[in-house]
Amino acid sequence: MHKHQHRVVVLGAGILAALTYCGARADAVAFWHFDEAPGATVAADSAGTHPGTLFGSAAFVAGGVSGNALSVTRAGNGYVTMGDYFRFVGGDFAVVAWARTAPGDQTPDYFVLAKHRATIQQGYLLGVNVSGAYGAVDKAWFYQSSQAGGEPRSTTSVNDGNWHQIVGVYRLGRYARIFVDGAPYEDSRTAVFIGGNAASFAIGAIDFNGTLQGYFTGWVDEVQLYGHFLTAAQVQYLFEHPSQTVIGPLGDLDCNGAVDFDDINAFVLALSDPDAYALVYPGCNIARADFNLDGAVNFDDINPFVEVLSE
Ligand SMILES: [Ca+2]
Numbered sequence: 001m002h003k004h005q006h007r008v009v010v011l012g013a014g015i016l017a018a019l020t021y022c023g024a025r026a027d028a029v030a031f032w033h034f035d036e037a038p039g040a041t042v043a044a045d046s047a048g049t050h051p052g053t054l055f056g057s058a059a060f061v062a063g064g065v066s067g068n069a070l071s072v073t074r075a076g077n078g079y080v081t082m083g084d085y086f087r088f089v090g091g092d093f094a095v096v097a098w099a100r101t102a103p104g105d106q107t108p109d110y111f112v113l114a115k116h117r118a119t120i121q122q123g124y125l126l127g128v129n130v131s132g133a134y135g136a137v138d139k140a141w142f143y144q145s146s147q148a149g150g151e152p153r154s155t156t157s158v159n160d161g162n163w164h165q166i167v168g169v170y171r172l173g174r175y176a177r178i179f180v181d182g183a184p185y186e187d188s189r190t191a192v193f194i195g196g197n198a199a200s201f202a203i204g205a206i207d208f209n210g211t212l213q214g215y216f217t218g219w220v221d222e223v224q225l226y227g228h229f230l231t232a233a234q235v236q237y238l239f240e241h242p243s244q245t246v247i248g249p250l251g252d253l254d255c256n257g258a259v260d261f262d263d264i265n266a267f268v269l270a271l272s273d274p275d276a277y278a279l280v281y282p283g284c285n286i287a288r289a290d291f292n293l294d295g296a297v298n299f300d301d302i303n304p305f306v307e308v309l310s311e
């Protein structure tokens with residue numbers, strides 16, 4: 001690894017000019033803005049092909065973190081479901097949501113989003129407050145098919161009545177992390193293998209043996225799913241730009257779906273000779289080398305790239 005790091009720095013010194021790219025493509029697999037008008041019953045997916053259907057008390061309301069938002073109540077069995085998609089078994093993924101509760105609401109078993117069948121250790125979810133031995137009062141947590149205690153928990157309290165960005169990032173064989181309101185991450189746990197299940201993916205509900213039940217009272221907005229990890233800088237960017245998306249996975253410069261040492265040569269080529277990079281890796285997005293998200297691929301991206309490889 002030291003040898004590889006050395007090569008990055010030395011070959012990177014050959015850069016003559018910084019490359020500026022444009023038109024970065026959105027790589028989210030799903031994105032629900034919940035900007036529909038009050039009275040509508042379907043939430044459009046602006047990034048993919050999985051609209052959500054509103055049930056019970058679920059409704060579009062004004063006052064979201066960006067445009068309108070989704071309002072649900074547990075008493076009214078309100079939730080939105082997209083069906084059995086987004087299992088994210090055997091790979092990296094990230095879930096991004098904005099949520100808001102009434103001030104001081106410590107009701108247990110609040111689920112902002114979930115792909116989980118109750119009582120079976122599989123799937124994933126973003127929770128608020130406690131749920132059995134999982135989670136913590138006032139805090140957000142990211143369930144990753146682990147036993148209690150294996151779920152990263154936020155340090156920030158998220159039930160103060162304000163909007164909070166809650167992000168779970170999962171890297172297979174590495175870590176599961178939770179972010180609240182941008183970078184840095186607030187907790188990190190060893191990744192557990194995500195167990196697949198047939199539960200419907202839902203906002204504000206979890207599955208009980210095939211039947212969804214509303215388990216959140218509050219507001220949810222700008223929910224995004226990614227089939228790759230997000231960096232802390234990307235989470236921070238989304239915190240500052242809730243209605244936008246980011247690309248990824250950053251660092252996969254040879255476009256084989258993994259971010260590892262095999263990307264070092266391609267990264268060096270992207271930095272030193274963008275035209276040659278485009279020829280060698282046709283169809284690959286060179287913006288995956290822009291780790292600090294400043295619109296340029298240059299020296300400043302080397303250290304964050306090395307960090308992603310090593311952590
Ligand atoms: Ca919105």
Ligand SMILES: [Ca+2]
Binds near residue numbers: 297
């Ligand atoms: Ca950059």
